[in-house]
Amino acid sequence: MVDHDSPVTEDELHAFIDGELPADRRTAVEAWLATHAEDAARVAAWRLQMEMLRARYGGVASEPVPVRLALDRLPRRGHMWIGAAVAATIAAFLIGGLTGWLARGASAAAPSDYDIFAMDALEAHRLYVVEVRHPVEVPGTESAHLVQWLSKRVGYQLRAPDLDRIGLKLVGGRLLPGPTGAAAFFMYENAAGERFTIYSARANAPDTALRYHAGEQVGAFYWFDNDQAFAVSGMADRDKLHKVAAAAYEQIDTRSPGARRGS
Amino acid sequence: MGVVGFRHDVEAAIPALRRYARALTRETEAADDLVQDTLVRALRFEHLFNGGDVRSWLYTILTNLNRNRLRSLARRPTLTPIEDDDAPDMSGPEAGGRDIERALAALVEEQRAALLLVVLEGLTYREVAEIQGVPIGTVMSRLARARAQIRAYLDGERPTLRRVK
Numbered sequence: 001m002v003d004h005d006s007p008v009t010e011d012e013l014h015a016f017i018d019g020e021l022p023a024d025r026r027t028a029v030e031a032w033l034a035t036h037a038e039d040a041a042r043v044a045a046w047r048l049q050m051e052m053l054r055a056r057y058g059g060v061a062s063e064p065v066p067v068r069l070a071l072d073r074l075p076r077r078g079h080m081w082i083g084a085a086v087a088a089t090i091a092a093f094l095i096g097g098l099t100g101w102l103a104r105g106a107s108a109a110a111p112s113d114y115d116i117f118a119m120d121a122l123e124a125h126r127l128y129v130v131e132v133r134h135p136v137e138v139p140g141t142e143s144a145h146l147v148q149w150l151s152k153r154v155g156y157q158l159r160a161p162d163l164d165r166i167g168l169k170l171v172g173g174r175l176l177p178g179p180t181g182a183a184a185f186f187m188y189e190n191a192a193g194e195r196f197t198i199y200s201a202r203a204n205a206p207d208t209a210l211r212y213h214a215g216e217q218v219g220a221f222y223w224f225d226n227d228q229a230f231a232v233s234g235m236a237d238r239d240k241l242h243k244v245a246a247a248a249y250e251q252i253d254t255r256s257p258g259a260r261r262g263s
Numbered sequence: 264m265g266v267v268g269f270r271h272d273v274e275a276a277i278p279a280l281r282r283y284a285r286a287l288t289r290e291t292e293a294a295d296d297l298v299q300d301t302l303v304r305a306l307r308f309e310h311l312f313n314g315g316d317v318r319s320w321l322y323t324i325l326t327n328l329n330r331n332r333l334r335s336l337a338r339r340p341t342l343t344p345i346e347d348d349d350a351p352d353m354s355g356p357e358a359g360g361r362d363i364e365r366a367l368a369a370l371v372e373e374q375r376a377a378l379l380l381v382v383l384e385g386l387t388y389r390e391v392a393e394i395q396g397v398p399i400g401t402v403m404s405r406l407a408r409a410r411a412q413i414r415a416y417l418d419g420e421r422p423t424l425r426r427v428k
Contacts, residue, residue, distance in 0.1 A: 045414045050382050052363040057286040061278040209307045246311050
């Protein structure tokens with residue numbers, strides 16, 4: 001199938017120096033470079049860049065690792081986001097308004113903030129999963145619009161995770177009140193008609209690991225991250241719910257929409 | 264994977280993470296802050312790690328944290344570090360190091376990350392595509408743009424070398 005004489009593309013030149021080119025195409029590229037001076041100069045320039053980069057930074061990996069990076073000595077929470085966290089807390093304060101703030105208690109770090117959030121999430125879950133005709137305001141078929149709208153209202157970029165892999169389809173979503181302002185609500189459904197929901201709002205409390213909050217016959221896994229809180233609610237089958245929460249978390253956190261932007 | 268295996272793998276990746284972070288930020292302190300935050304998060308969400316390659320997972324976290332860091336810096340422009348522009352470059356390896364550093368600084372974040380993951384960290388296009396959450400074609404175009412821009416920078420725009428008396 002491989003044509004040894006076909007012109008070499010720029011992609012192939014990159015693949016060539018990055019060791020990604022199939023062996024049967026490598027000789028073709030070498031032959032091409034022998035007769036195409038401009039491409040040969042490009043490849044030489046890229047190789048020089050590689051050498052410069054490795055010369056400049058390669059040695060970092062052999063430096064002794066600073067004590068503060070020892071796994072046993074790590075702080076519970078990263079420090080770098082404190083400035084941003086303060087800014088977001090002030091923003092949430094302004095958005096939420098003084099009344100809401102005082103009603104919640106002045107201590108942003110109070111553990112009860114987590115429970116309040118989880119209870120709000122479960123309340124929304126209970127209320128809407130039983131809805132047959134109007135479970136959502138915007139259907140999952142318009143997910144791009146839904147996500148854009150809810151992101152604008154909650155004030156940060158949301159993502160409706162794609163949970164196809166675990167058999168869940170996005171039913172849709174709606175806007176709800178949250179602890180300090182707007183909250184976004186997404187509903188998913190499997191072939192058996194079981195529903196799971198994701199509830200997200202601005203939060204004023206320190207980050208948490210994934211935690212479980214049990215309600216009556218329902219439960220929620222929730223986490224606070226960088227002043228955004230997320231809860232995944234469903235029936236109180238903890239293992240099953242954990243699977244859904246883990247799949248949702250994976251997409252919400254480490255593959256946030258920013259990473260998908262083209263360059 | 265057991266807890267011990269996971270921690271061990273995380274620990275083994277620290278030198279490479281520091282190298283990547285240093286090139287990504289070009290600042291020693293900021294780079295180690297980034298690595299520290301990556302490790303904190305990795306251990307905190309260990310139970311969500313689904314058994315793939317720990318190293319790729321850590322690169323993913325670090326890449327995303329750095330994007331957040333740049334955004335929060337952009338929101339607070341007065342706190343952006345002042346660029347080290349005092350000593351004029353002469354020649355030799357020092358000058359080369361500073362040139363490549365400046366060329367890197369001029370890149371768009373996604374292009375810089377793609378280039379460093381391939382060239383410095385030796386990851387495959389496929390791994391980088393997964394880390395950045397984009398198709399392989401996008402990784403290749405980021406790589407191509409990064410290389411073209413660095414080449415143009417090194418070829419033509421070396422004001423510091425021209426200033427040499």
